[in-house]
Amino acid sequence: MTxxxxxxxxxxxxxxxAPYPLELIVKKKIKKLSNAQFEVFDLSGNLLLQVDGGVWNFQLKRVLRDPAGFPILTIRGKVLTLWHKWKAHAGESTDDSNVLFTVKQSHPLQIKKAINVFLTNNSKKKEPDFHISGSYTSLSFKVYEGRRLIAEVKHNFTLESFCKGKERYKVKVYPEVDYAFVVALLVILDENDTP
Incomplete structure (x- = not known):
């Protein structure tokens, strides 16, 4: 249906x-030096998704869960690479047969943020299925499918919130766009930009 x-x-x-534009609030809370959690809410305050997993460690594994805690997506990053490669697997699987999409920096040395997303069925991998663009001065970015804008993410950064280990994002997802996919991209970019 379209x-x-x-x-x-x-x-x-x-x-x-959703068949309508969706606005989400994503809250990031650093629990310990090696653990951060994301919670995704609609504007009414309903919990839609949660993401847990390590931060600032070599495992680079995040699990996207529904409000009841069931795993939807497992995101794994490749450690010690200039290209910032990530794979997203269905459920809690890390098997290559369950990869839904891969995320790769378009060039290892960039002035502007440019990330490419390839779906599993894109066998040639010459042209990305999705493209993320933004700047390194903030964690705000836009997600495109070709030239079509499908989502916008704005980071509400303050020094006080950063020092407290609590950050917020505003996410605008356009109609008929998978918001779980957009949240997964947000988590990947946040992990890439975390010092």
């Missing part, structure tokens, strides 16, 4: 696509 002739963007699942 809204106004716009094809849906479903990567994690169709049940994460």
């Amino acid at each position: 809204v106004y002739g716009v094809p849906p963007v479903s990567v994690v699942g169709e049940n994460y696509c």
